[in-house]
Amino acid sequence: MTVADERQLSFYHTHTGLRLDVVYKQDGVFLDSALEEINAFLSDFRTGDIVEMDPELLDLIYDVRASLGSDGTYQIISAYRSPKTNEMLRNRSASSGVAKKSHHILGEAIDVRLEGVKTAQLRDAALRMQRGGVGYYEKSDFVHMDTGRVRRW
Numbered sequence: 001m002t003v004a005d006e007r008q009l010s011f012y013h014t015h016t017g018l019r020l021d022v023v024y025k026q027d028g029v030f031l032d033s034a035l036e037e038i039n040a041f042l043s044d045f046r047t048g049d050i051v052e053m054d055p056e057l058l059d060l061i062y063d064v065r066a067s068l069g070s071d072g073t074y075q076i077i078s079a080y081r082s083p084k085t086n087e088m089l090r091n092r093s094a095s096s097g098v099a100k101k102s103h104h105i106l107g108e109a110i111d112v113r114l115e116g117v118k119t120a121q122l123r124d125a126a127l128r129m130q131r132g133g134v135g136y137y138e139k140s141d142f143v144h145m146d147t148g149r150v151r152r153w
Helices: 032-041 055-067 083-092 117-127
Strands: 006-013 018-025 075-077 110-112 133-137 141-148
Touching: 006 032, 006 055, 018 032, 018 055, 055 083, 055 110, 055 141, 110 117, 117 133, 117 141
Parallel strands: 006 075
Antiparallel strands: 006 018, 075 110, 110 141, 133 141
């Protein structure tokens, strides 16, 4: 087996300070134990609730990173959000951009930075993929990616 047969991601959670380095796919097959680790890592850090994250989201962020020639660590701002957390964030600020039916609630979205890459470059790479929604939050310095329909904001 060669390294090319493995897909690996590295994460740093900005709210918990935890790190995760994991091979999540081998020879085209998602690894159940790795997905469980990732689901726990990307859980709602406010409530502890866990959901199955969309494995296609992992492939999306892997491919975005690879397209940039990077093997860097993704800094996680937000991944899964329970309905309770999502509603709390929506109520906190009417202008926050938190959608009522957010893909975060479905485990289909992630808000990230990629170490060593400007967020504008990360946004552009995600947009080139044409594989879901891409939001750019310049002031907060992060990019939203999801596996919903192709759109941008």
